[in-house]
Amino acid sequence: MMKMKKLFGLAAMLVVMALVVAGCGGGQTPASTDKKEDAPKEGTGEKLKVAYIYVGPVGDAGWTYAHDQGRQYLEKELPNIETSFVESVPETPADAERVLTDLVNKGNKVIFATSFGYMDSVLKVAKKYPDVIFLHCSGYKTDKNVGTYFGRMYQPRFLSGMAAGKQTKSNTIGFVAAMPIPEVVWGINSFTLGVKSVNPTAKVKVVWTNTWYDPAKEKDAAKSLLDAGADVIAMHQDTPGPMQAAEEKGAFSVGYNTDMRQFAPKAVLTGPVWNWGPYYVNTVKAVIDGTWKSEQYFGSMADGIIDLAPYGDMVSEDVRKLVDEKKQAILDGKFEVFAGPIKDQSGAVKVPEGKTMTDEEVLNMMWFVEGVDGSIPKK
Amino acid sequence: MDQGIIIAILATAVTAGTPILYAALGEIITERSGTLNLGVEGMMLVGAVSGFMAAYVSGNPWLGFGAAMAAGGAVSLIHAFLTITLRANQVVCGLALTIFGTGFSSYIGKPFVGIPLKETFKPVEIPFLSDIPVIGPIFFNHDPLVYISYLLIILLAFLIYRTRWGLNLRAVGENPAAADSAGISVSITRYQSVFIGGMLAGAGGAYLSLAYAPSWLENMTAGRGWIAVALVIFAMWDPYKALLGSYIFGGVEALGFRLQTMNVTISPFFLKMLPYILTIVVLIIVTRETKTRKVGAPAALGQPYHREDR
Numbered sequence: 001m002m003k004m005k006k007l008f009g010l011a012a013m014l015v016v017m018a019l020v021v022a023g024c025g026g027g028q029t030p031a032s033t034d035k036k037e038d039a040p041k042e043g044t045g046e047k048l049k050v051a052y053i054y055v056g057p058v059g060d061a062g063w064t065y066a067h068d069q070g071r072q073y074l075e076k077e078l079p080n081i082e083t084s085f086v087e088s089v090p091e092t093p094a095d096a097e098r099v100l101t102d103l104v105n106k107g108n109k110v111i112f113a114t115s116f117g118y119m120d121s122v123l124k125v126a127k128k129y130p131d132v133i134f135l136h137c138s139g140y141k142t143d144k145n146v147g148t149y150f151g152r153m154y155q156p157r158f159l160s161g162m163a164a165g166k167q168t169k170s171n172t173i174g175f176v177a178a179m180p181i182p183e184v185v186w187g188i189n190s191f192t193l194g195v196k197s198v199n200p201t202a203k204v205k206v207v208w209t210n211t212w213y214d215p216a217k218e219k220d221a222a223k224s225l226l227d228a229g230a231d232v233i234a235m236h237q238d239t240p241g242p243m244q245a246a247e248e249k250g251a252f253s254v255g256y257n258t259d260m261r262q263f264a265p266k267a268v269l270t271g272p273v274w275n276w277g278p279y280y281v282n283t284v285k286a287v288i289d290g291t292w293k294s295e296q297y298f299g300s301m302a303d304g305i306i307d308l309a310p311y312g313d314m315v316s317e318d319v320r321k322l323v324d325e326k327k328q329a330i331l332d333g334k335f336e337v338f339a340g341p342i343k344d345q346s347g348a349v350k351v352p353e354g355k356t357m358t359d360e361e362v363l364n365m366m367w368f369v370e371g372v373d374g375s376i377p378k379k
Numbered sequence: 380m381d382q383g384i385i386i387a388i389l390a391t392a393v394t395a396g397t398p399i400l401y402a403a404l405g406e407i408i409t410e411r412s413g414t415l416n417l418g419v420e421g422m423m424l425v426g427a428v429s430g431f432m433a434a435y436v437s438g439n440p441w442l443g444f445g446a447a448m449a450a451g452g453a454v455s456l457i458h459a460f461l462t463i464t465l466r467a468n469q470v471v472c473g474l475a476l477t478i479f480g481t482g483f484s485s486y487i488g489k490p491f492v493g494i495p496l497k498e499t500f501k502p503v504e505i506p507f508l509s510d511i512p513v514i515g516p517i518f519f520n521h522d523p524l525v526y527i528s529y530l531l532i533i534l535l536a537f538l539i540y541r542t543r544w545g546l547n548l549r550a551v552g553e554n555p556a557a558a559d560s561a562g563i564s565v566s567i568t569r570y571q572s573v574f575i576g577g578m579l580a581g582a583g584g585a586y587l588s589l590a591y592a593p594s595w596l597e598n599m600t601a602g603r604g605w606i607a608v609a610l611v612i613f614a615m616w617d618p619y620k621a622l623l624g625s626y627i628f629g630g631v632e633a634l635g636f637r638l639q640t641m642n643v644t645i646s647p648f649f650l651k652m653l654p655y656i657l658t659i660v661v662l663i664i665v666t667r668e669t670k671t672r673k674v675g676a677p678a679a680l681g682q683p684y685h686r687e688d689r
Contacts, residue, residue: 061493224636
């Protein structure tokens with residue numbers, strides 16, 4: 001018996017040691033070769049390697065799926081590059097830094113980090129590898145070789161709000177919101193402004209789930225809004241749970257991230273969607289041409305990075321025409337979503353007539369506009 | 380609050396509590412035999428993904444439900460083998476099972492993430508019973524899996540308290556040595572109870588992926604397995620109290636969103652911790668009660684049985 005135990009212990013130790021050795025080997029050998037070949041960047045005929053790290057699985061039907069569509073578009077458009085991705089990478093520094101370093105060691109020259117939580121890890125790793133270009137989605141910190149990118153999602157959100165405002169009969173629209181952060185708050189505000197522009201008596205009821213990713217909980221939150229009299233459900237979540245709740249109750253819904261009609265064909269009116277492909281192509285092209293500079297990119301509908309999903313069958317011709325006209329105005333730069341006068345929930349004028357909120361103000365927005373029924377939880 | 384909203388909250392409490400109820404009932408059977416299985420979360424996830432895959436491929440949710448139970452049971456046998464046959468530490472094995480189940484379900488479920496299921500469990504009104512005011516809409520206007528859980532409670536309570544098998548089960552959980560000398564096979568009884576526990580945890584997972592939010596997404600149980608483990612203590616190892624507890628735990632979540640729609644703000648973090656606070660309170664009471672009366676955990680819970688150690 002004792003002998004067996006000793007043997008087991010020995011075997012376990014050997015396995016652990018083998019793993020440690022393998023781990024070190026995998027991490028360090030490519031790093032040293034990398035340093036030698038970092039000089040020639042373009043024109044050698046070698047394929048440029050581009051990598052992505054994703055916070056969720058590529059099949060989440062939402063956020064990460066949209067990024068991966070962009071990656072595939074990039075690979076199709078630019079033949080002389082090679083792309084790869086690592087999915088479901090936690091936002092903890094230990095994991096994010098390990099994956100980022102690993103991608104650098106594999107010879108990637110451009111790395112897209114597609115979630116807010118990777119921000120500090122990206123900056124830390126970028127300092128160590130100045131010859132690699134990092135692009136961080138939705139963050140606000142840059143460096144010589146770190147740029148950020150995001151989209152003015154409030155434009156299509158406003159348009160989807162118009163469709164919802166026209167569809168509602170009860171004049172109560174529910175909004176399932178994930179986290180009380182500016183991105184979600186300005187999403188709700190722009191949606192509400194869209195609703196009010198066509199239906200001044202309607203209000204938007206907000207429920208917070210405090211999760212990005214829990215289909216059962218998100219669905220339950222949508223149900224509670226439907227019970228409270230809402231007949232259209234909008235959302236800022238990563239799963240189609242709220243859409244399913246609306247479909248079951250015979251209500252309508254507004255999707256997010258991707259075209260969500262397949263999940264609730266009778267419910268989804270339309271929805272704001274991401275279209276990362278053109279941005280990825282332009283950025284990688286700039287890197288190849290040597291014209292890339294670190295910047296904070298905040299793309300608009302005119303750039304094609306964001307759009308409105310195709311309408312569901314229940315959206316009438318009149319509404320389509322109305323929304324399409326507004327869309328054209330946004331594309332032509334004739335209409336600004338956050339142009340005054342805008343009042344907050346108490347009725348006080350926050351943005352006076354003739355003024356438009358700056359990007360800085362939008363990105364730090366932590367108050368609700370008039371017409372939102374709900375409050376932002378304090379920390 | 381008018382009556383309609385209260386009924387809606389209670390009806391949601393029933394559906395939100397059902398996945399926890401299945402898993403907790405399974406864990407009650409498992410723990411009654413003296414085996415602690417902390418792998419509920421993992422078994423639920425494997426059940427959820429297998430159920431979804433089977434239902435997607437076959438187009439029949441009932442086949443999915445069956446597959447989920449089989450898969451949950453299969454995973455639990457790993458635990459049974461490690462803790463009953465090899466007498467490994469039950470806590471460590473259970474935790475490992477949860478980690479394994481989380482990873483394994485993500486791995487095999489990859490191609491199925493984010494696709495809608497065509498045939499799902501839909502609410503069915505039970506004639507007559509659903510017409511009873513208040514009670515009808517709360518309890519008898521759900522999908523078939525909810526009704527099965529009602530029957531399951533009665534069945535399990537009967538098994539535990541009224542049959543020879545249940546007596547053996549409890550004997551093994553209280554005093555395996557005595558049970559052994561009375562001619563009851565400790566390991567066979569424990570294998571059976573762990574397997575039943577795994578099947579029911581799988582069923583709880585399938586309720587999420589086939590009825591509650593019909594889709595498969597990584598880690599979709601989101602901690603419900605742990606709530607089920609806490610619920611077993613809350614219920615003091617009794618199926619009927621598990622029914623009450625699971626609806627309270629499910630109702631807490633439903634209530635949170637309804638309060639928000641009425642502009643009453645309670646921190647969601649507070650609501651999230653409420654089930655566990657309730658469990659701690661019950662634990663305190665139970666521990667005090669055990670000194671005076673005979674209630675509480677099976678005496679041999681968590682201890683591997685070694686015939687030679689007697």
